[in-house]
Amino acid sequence: TPWLKRASRTARYLVGVSGGADSVALLHLLVDAGFKKLVVCHLDHRLRGRASTEDAKFVRRLAEKLGLPCEIGRIDVRLRMKQRQESLETAARHARHEFFAECAAKHRCRRVVLAHHADDQAETVLWNLLRGSHGLKGMREEQTIGGLQICRPLLDVRRADLVGWLEERRLSWREDASNAEPVAVRNRLRHEVFPLLAEITGRDAVAALVRGAADSAEREAFENEVLEGARLLDPQGRLHLPALR
Numbered sequence: 001t002p003w004l005k006r007a008s009r010t011a012r013y014l015v016g017v018s019g020g021a022d023s024v025a026l027l028h029l030l031v032d033a034g035f036k037k038l039v040v041c042h043l044d045h046r047l048r049g050r051a052s053t054e055d056a057k058f059v060r061r062l063a064e065k066l067g068l069p070c071e072i073g074r075i076d077v078r079l080r081m082k083q084r085q086e087s088l089e090t091a092a093r094h095a096r097h098e099f100f101a102e103c104a105a106k107h108r109c110r111r112v113v114l115a116h117h118a119d120d121q122a123e124t125v126l127w128n129l130l131r132g133s134h135g136l137k138g139m140r141e142e143q144t145i146g147g148l149q150i151c152r153p154l155l156d157v158r159r160a161d162l163v164g165w166l167e168e169r170r171l172s173w174r175e176d177a178s179n180a181e182p183v184a185v186r187n188r189l190r191h192e193v194f195p196l197l198a199e200i201t202g203r204d205a206v207a208a209l210v211r212g213a214a215d216s217a218e219r220e221a222f223e224n225e226v227l228e229g230a231r232l233l234d235p236q237g238r239l240h241l242p243a244l245r
């Protein structure tokens with residue numbers, strides 16, 4: 001992917017690894033590509049009882065096998081959800097960000113590599129549209145969130161391709177049974193909406209939304225570049241009317 005080609009092999013990166021196929025494939029891809037200073041980071045959300053504990057053990061063993069340092073965090077996401085009046089997905093996302101921030105401080109590294117892929121991107125774009133966002137807003141390959149530099153090198157890769165890559169190399173991962181349950185919004189989009197869209201249109205809706213998000217991001221970057229070049233703002237950040245005219 002473009003990010004893998006340009007990223008420094010000697011820089012340190014935190015890698016979010018849940019134990020699932022996506023993040024396990026990401027970790028192996030980074031190692032195979034020659035990245036030397038990786039720190040494996042896993043947060044146990046304590047949502048699945050014994051399975052969550054086994055996920056953490058699997059990730060620790062994987063890190064040891066690859067000769068990489070490993071950080072394991074634990075948090076009761078359901079308790080946080082109740083205390084802060086957040087949805088389960090929001091509570092989990094905030095908990096992960098706080099965990100990465102702690103790992104970043106400990107290892108003096110603000111770069112975090114995540115395994116979001118094309119299917120995740122399509123779900124994000126569609127969900128943002130349904131919530132009323134302007135344009136096809138998706139995740140970015142690189143962006144800064146709360147002081148962390150988030151890198152997503154797999155946004156143009158399908159999950160099925162990642163699974164196939166792992167299977168070809170006989171690499172193991174942990175399967176989260178909750179991903180197949182049509183409860184969370186993203187799960188319903190994945191298992192109900194996208195298959196229905198494909199059936200109705202005869203086209204791959206995931207690929208269409210991913211292309212749309214990429215085109216939208218390119219257009220936005222171009223517009224910003226043009227606006228900066230036009231120097232419409234004065235040094236105080238106010239609109240400069242002569243330049244606007």
